[in-house]
Amino acid sequence: MTHPPLIANQLRQVVGLAWSLLQQLDEAAARVKPAPDKWSPKEILGHLIDSASNNHHKFVRTLAQPHHDFVGYAQDFWVAAQHYQQAAWPSLLTLWQAYNLHLAWVIEHAAPARLAHTISIAGAGPFRLDFIMADYVEHLKHHLRQILPEAPFRSEFANVYRA
Numbered sequence: 001m002t003h004p005p006l007i008a009n010q011l012r013q014v015v016g017l018a019w020s021l022l023q024q025l026d027e028a029a030a031r032v033k034p035a036p037d038k039w040s041p042k043e044i045l046g047h048l049i050d051s052a053s054n055n056h057h058k059f060v061r062t063l064a065q066p067h068h069d070f071v072g073y074a075q076d077f078w079v080a081a082q083h084y085q086q087a088a089w090p091s092l093l094t095l096w097q098a099y100n101l102h103l104a105w106v107i108e109h110a111a112p113a114r115l116a117h118t119i120s121i122a123g124a125g126p127f128r129l130d131f132i133m134a135d136y137v138e139h140l141k142h143h144l145r146q147i148l149p150e151a152p153f154r155s156e157f158a159n160v161y162r163a
């Protein structure tokens with residue numbers, strides 16, 4: 001189940017479903033932290049924007065060469081440093097949606113011969129590119145379930161790496 005057109009379709013479905021539900025949250029609800037050390041919905045969506053940005057680089061850089069060594073990133077620092085908690089919820093939603101629809105486009109158009117290219121991330125791996133693409137969607141669903149525990153996001157792809 002790591003055929004890129006299927007991954008891209010599932011990504012679009014997840015984004016479409018989540019988009020309609022997330023729009024129903026208002027600013028106050030989006031700012032609520034379940035515990036002082038837990039992310040609010042705004043911070044989770046910010047983390048997902050960071051994930052989209054990092055994975056955009058992973059996808060395209062790994063398309064470019066047979067193996068790519070990629071860096072890790074300090075997730076909590078990224079969320080705090082960008083002040084997602086103070087950002088406007090509709091702006092975060094718009095950026096998150098647009099970035100993911102672009103990634104679906106990138107995944108869908110990945111050259112089949114390059115899907116076996118590999119990437120190592122902060123020394124972990126190597127992972128095949130098609131696995132990294134499927135895992136991206138699983139990571140997305142994992143965090144969306146934290147905001148939307150009732151939403152019917154299915155787990156279709158194996159997941160061993162969460163970032």
Ligand code: NI
Pocket residue numbers: 047139143162163
């Ligand atoms: Ni994460």
